[in-house]
Amino acid sequence: MSTVSDSTSRSTSRSTSRSTSDPIHEEGGVEERRITVTVNGEPRTVEIEPRLLLAHLLRQGLGLTGTHIGCDTTNCGACTVLYDGRPVKSCTMLAVQADGHEVTTVEGLGTPSELDPVQEGFTTEHGLQCGFCTPGMMMAAKALITENPNPTEEDVRWGLSGNLCRCTGYQNIVKAVLWAAEKQRAASAAASTDVTV
Structure with a gap:
C-alpha cells in the first residue's frame, strides 16, 4: 500500500543519511521507497512500492485524476504528463523514476480564473x-x-x-x-x- 506523507514532518523524522530512493520499510513483503517529486510546482514526498507507475501515483496517491489511463501500453497518450518539461506517458513510467524531477499534469496548466x-x-x-x-x-x-x-x-x-x-x-x-x-x-x-x- 503506497502512502502519501507530509513533505516535512515524516521525511525529517527518519535518518537524513539515507538517500531518498533507499528502501525505508517493507509493506506486505515489498520494500517501499521514499521519493520526492515536484508536482505542479509543489514538492511532494511519498512512500511507494518500486513497481508503482507514475500514472497511479498521480491518480490514486495524489488525487490528480486529470491524468487519464486508457491503454497501459503507451499507445493512446491519455496519460501524457510533462516530465521536466518533456511529454511522457505516465502509464508505463515508474514513479520512482520521477524522484528529484518535476512533473506537470493538466491540473498544473492554469487556473479557473486564468486559463493557459x-x-x-x-x-x-x-x-x-x-x-x-x-x-x-x-x-x-x-x-x-x-x-x-x-x-x-x-x-x-x-x-x-x-x-x-x-x-x-x-x-x-x-x-x-x-x-x-x-x-x-x-x-x-x-x-x-x-x-x-
Whole structure:
C-alpha cells in the first residue's frame, strides 16, 4: 500500500543519511521507497512500492485524476504528463523514476480564473468531444508550442501523433493547438514590448 506523507514532518523524522530512493520499510513483503517529486510546482514526498507507475501515483496517491489511463501500453497518450518539461506517458513510467524531477499534469496548466493558452484554445475551438483524450492532448500540445512557438498544421499533427482521439476529433484539436500557439506568441510579444518600453 503506497502512502502519501507530509513533505516535512515524516521525511525529517527518519535518518537524513539515507538517500531518498533507499528502501525505508517493507509493506506486505515489498520494500517501499521514499521519493520526492515536484508536482505542479509543489514538492511532494511519498512512500511507494518500486513497481508503482507514475500514472497511479498521480491518480490514486495524489488525487490528480486529470491524468487519464486508457491503454497501459503507451499507445493512446491519455496519460501524457510533462516530465521536466518533456511529454511522457505516465502509464508505463515508474514513479520512482520521477524522484528529484518535476512533473506537470493538466491540473498544473492554469487556473479557473486564468486559463493557459492551450486550455483556452481547446475551449474556443471546441477541441474535444468525449474529453477522455483531452488532458493528454493538452499536455502534448503544451510541450509542442513551448518548443516550437510557431508550428504549422503539419507540425501540430506530428507533435500529437502519439495521442489518440477515439472520437476522431482531430481537426478541431489541431485548430485548438494552432490557436493556442498564436495566443502564446501574442502574449510573449506583448510582454517583450512592456519590458523594452
